[in-house]
Amino acid sequence: MYNLLAIVTENRIQVFSIIGSISLILIILGLIKRKKLKEEYSLLWLACGCFFVLISVFKPLLQIFASTLGIIYAPSALLLMLIVSAFFILIQFSVVISKLSESNKNLIQEVGILKVELKKLHSHVQDIK
Amino acid sequence: MISAKIIIITPAYNEEKNINRVIQSLKQENSNFECLVINDGSIDDTQKMAESSGLATVIQLPANLGIGGAVQTGFKYAFYHQFDYAVQFDGDGQHLASEINKLLAPLQTKQYDVCIGSRFIEKTQGFQSTFMRRIGIKLFEVLNKLLIKQKITDSTSGFRAYNKEAIAFLAENYPTDYPEPESIILLGKNDFKVKEVSVEMLERQGGESSISGLKSAYYMIKVILAMLMTAQRQKIRRDIKNV
Incomplete structure (x- = not known):
């Protein structure tokens, strides 16, 4: 019992990071369940979450990754990964916004045209009356 | 010619001082417009x-x-109502209604799809823009030459005429902000024949130019990027002749 506690204490950061990344996944899944987040926009977040669980559980993975890239201080590799994943998600946002503004533009144009057609129709009806 | 349906598309943003005069001049020019x-x-x-x-x-x-x-809203409207020709004519009073026929003439010969009113073909009497702007416009001319191999001297001109096919195409594909230079590349890339005729332009009579100061740097970068990117894209035109 004492031994287990000692192991946990020694590896506090690992415990915290596992808890943290699992919570991220749970939060995302919860949002999808409550329809606050669409499945198609959640995939990148879930991928990030799974990735962080993976490197939290298998500690040497980060070490290997860092040395492959030539990073001496392993935790900075972690930061790098964080930044890269945040970047991907932000790029996805820009893409989604562009798509939204395109459909928004089309809507504004069609509403304008419909309004004028409706007005014309209305005055026709008045004339007939 | 008499039976051709012609629509004049006039975009207007805060033009309360000019718009009425512009409409009057268009109707005076031709009451069928x-x-x-x-x-x-x-x-x-x-x-x-x-x-x-x-x-x-x-x-x-x-x-x-x-x-x-x-302007694209106008193309959509023109497309829905099957107009034969559309003329883009600014709401600030810098274009002359009397020159609309000059722009339509090349389209009526069926040799061209789009006709642009240019200030720089001949040295006209009217407004020639500032020195810095003319440098920008010159740069666009070089880009036009390189990207679509057509000589267009006044890429920023908003005085243009389009035929039915160009209307149908632009109703679906038209850039949202600062569209003029980019749309030339878009049209050229999709095999539309563009012609320029010499026109005169007046200095704006009210309101302010939409582009000044820091905005002009943004304008140049955005427009050049858009021109280069448009040139990289695949041809998207579908032939509507048989429809």
């Missing part, structure tokens, strides 16, 4: 002034889209 004003979410009395003439159809956009979005 259908005048379409697109009020691009103006915050002044543009809507009221344009409607008060009773000579124009006025589309009121529920939000401000920018000049490209406004």
